[in-house]
Amino acid sequence: MKSPAFDYVRAESVADAMSAYAAADGDAVYLSGGHSVMPSLALRLQAPALLIDLSNIAALSGISLDDGWLRIGAMTRHVQALNDPLIAVHAPLFAAAAPFVAHPAIRNRGTLGGSLAHADPASEFPAAAVAMQAELEIASSQGIRRVPADDFFVDIYETAIEPGEVLLAIHVPSPVAGQVIGFDEIARRRGDYAMVGAAVQAVSTDAGLEDVSIALFSVGNHPVRARKAQAALTGRAIDAAAIADAQAALEDDLNPPDDPQFPASMRLHLARVLLGRVLANLEAVA
Amino acid sequence: MKADITLTVNGEAVRETVEPRTSLADLLRDNLRLTGTHLGCEMGACGACLVLLDGVPVHACLVLAVQADGQKVETIEGLNESGQIEDLQKTFHDRNALQCGFCTNGMLMSAHALLAGNSDPSRDEIRDALSGNYCRCTGYEAIVDAISATAEHRLSAERRLSKMKGAQ
Numbered sequence: 001m002k003s004p005a006f007d008y009v010r011a012e013s014v015a016d017a018m019s020a021y022a023a024a025d026g027d028a029v030y031l032s033g034g035h036s037v038m039p040s041l042a043l044r045l046q047a048p049a050l051l052i053d054l055s056n057i058a059a060l061s062g063i064s065l066d067d068g069w070l071r072i073g074a075m076t077r078h079v080q081a082l083n084d085p086l087i088a089v090h091a092p093l094f095a096a097a098a099p100f101v102a103h104p105a106i107r108n109r110g111t112l113g114g115s116l117a118h119a120d121p122a123s124e125f126p127a128a129a130v131a132m133q134a135e136l137e138i139a140s141s142q143g144i145r146r147v148p149a150d151d152f153f154v155d156i157y158e159t160a161i162e163p164g165e166v167l168l169a170i171h172v173p174s175p176v177a178g179q180v181i182g183f184d185e186i187a188r189r190r191g192d193y194a195m196v197g198a199a200v201q202a203v204s205t206d207a208g209l210e211d212v213s214i215a216l217f218s219v220g221n222h223p224v225r226a227r228k229a230q231a232a233l234t235g236r237a238i239d240a241a242a243i244a245d246a247q248a249a250l251e252d253d254l255n256p257p258d259d260p261q262f263p264a265s266m267r268l269h270l271a272r273v274l275l276g277r278v279l280a281n282l283e284a285v286a
Numbered sequence: 287m288k289a290d291i292t293l294t295v296n297g298e299a300v301r302e303t304v305e306p307r308t309s310l311a312d313l314l315r316d317n318l319r320l321t322g323t324h325l326g327c328e329m330g331a332c333g334a335c336l337v338l339l340d341g342v343p344v345h346a347c348l349v350l351a352v353q354a355d356g357q358k359v360e361t362i363e364g365l366n367e368s369g370q371i372e373d374l375q376k377t378f379h380d381r382n383a384l385q386c387g388f389c390t391n392g393m394l395m396s397a398h399a400l401l402a403g404n405s406d407p408s409r410d411e412i413r414d415a416l417s418g419n420y421c422r423c424t425g426y427e428a429i430v431d432a433i434s435a436t437a438e439h440r441l442s443a444e445r446r447l448s449k450m451k452g453a454q
Contacts (some may be wrong), residue, residue, distance in 0.1 A: 001328060002307065004307065005305065005306075006306055006307055008289065008350065035330060035345075038330070038347070038349075039348070079342075102418065104343065104414070104415055106330060106345070108342045191418065
């Protein structure tokens with residue numbers, strides 16, 4: 001289908017974008033890569049009066065290392081998560097997640113900021129952001145604030161970004177010595193939405209795993225931190241018993257949706273299988 | 287409110303006045319009559335509408351014409367006329383890598399972009415590059431064959447050329 005009619009403005013600054021949003025009385029949608037917005041318009045799931053294109057705003061671009069944190073501009077394309085050397089080293093879960101995100105041509109346009117702000121419960125980058133304990137930098141008319149990824153994802157397609165606010169950047173703490181990561185998903189077809197996915201990060205020490213961070217996706221309305229499974233692994237070496245305990249703990253961590261094609265029990269089962277795979281294949285990154 | 291845009295399509299400067307909701311695909315097909323860019327799903331799933339935007343493959347159905355203002359677009363017509371993909375086209379034909387042909391232009395775009403960055407792709411890499419292109423006729427195997435064979439032809443041609451240079 002074709003999109004409904006709308007006006008279009010290419011914002012030159014964040015202030016510009018926010019004032020265009022205010023001038024439209026909120027009947028506007030920000031356009032980043034557009035690869036979720038455009039299909040939603042073609043399907044007539046939304047019909048804003050105005051599209052505000054953010055792609056020309058310099059403040060949303062760039063990837064830089066600053067005081068142990070990698071700042072990734074919200075307009076960074078998916079393909080950069082796949083190829084950028086700074087992301088590979090300092091935000092390795094984004095690099096590990098990128099091959100699972102859609103298809104090559106989509107990755108050329110889709111943006112990391114757009115993916116996080118859209119907050120599809122089946123998408124990969126939000127879970128990677130939660131597992132890496134990233135922080136999201138958001139601009140409002142009051143100023144700029146940083147929100148931890150754990151507090152950023154509120155509900156299905158809902159984040160801490162209030163109407164009219166703009167996601168500026170994603171801040172990721174650099175890996176520490178001994179850091180290990182793992183990422184995998186189960187999908188019906190390559191590039192399709194995950195039936196269940198897992199992003200894992202931990203620090204491997206002589207005294208076992210520390211700082212275990214597990215985010216599962218496609219198991220609820222937003223990425224779910226598996227706290228019980230994290231606790232089951234903390235202070236232990238990764239062996240069959242530790243993995244089995246983490247898998248068992250998912251029963252308390254998850255409350256997956258139930259639908260006729262995909263019963264909750266099946267999703268829980270797949271989450272356990274997947275977590276087992278990811279934990280058995282953790283990879284050292286620092 | 288209509289917008290005036292200027293872009294380069296297949297090397298030629300184009301000025302058009304469009305509604306903001308006009309997709310790049312509709313601009314190419316309806317305004318410029320470049321109907322080699324096919325529209326299947328209009329939601330980024332089928333890959334029939336791929337074009338090169340500033341050199342990289344994108345879905346022309348997911349880019350607004352106004353977003354392409356000031357940029358360079360290359361369509362299948364451009365690639366065809368330049369002769370850049372002549373061998374790829376011939377091998378698609380030789381290997382029966384198309385039947386109805388609806389998906390073929392998008393397939394060629396993906397294959398062209400893959401081979402430009404990777405002269406010796408594995409079958410897995412070819413499949414990954416094609417993962418966003420739907421074919422409902424041939425079942426992909428012949429398409430992967432054709433791209434793989436094209437890569438081999440190009441590599442052996444290069445080897446012959448460097449041998450000739452070495453002999454001189």
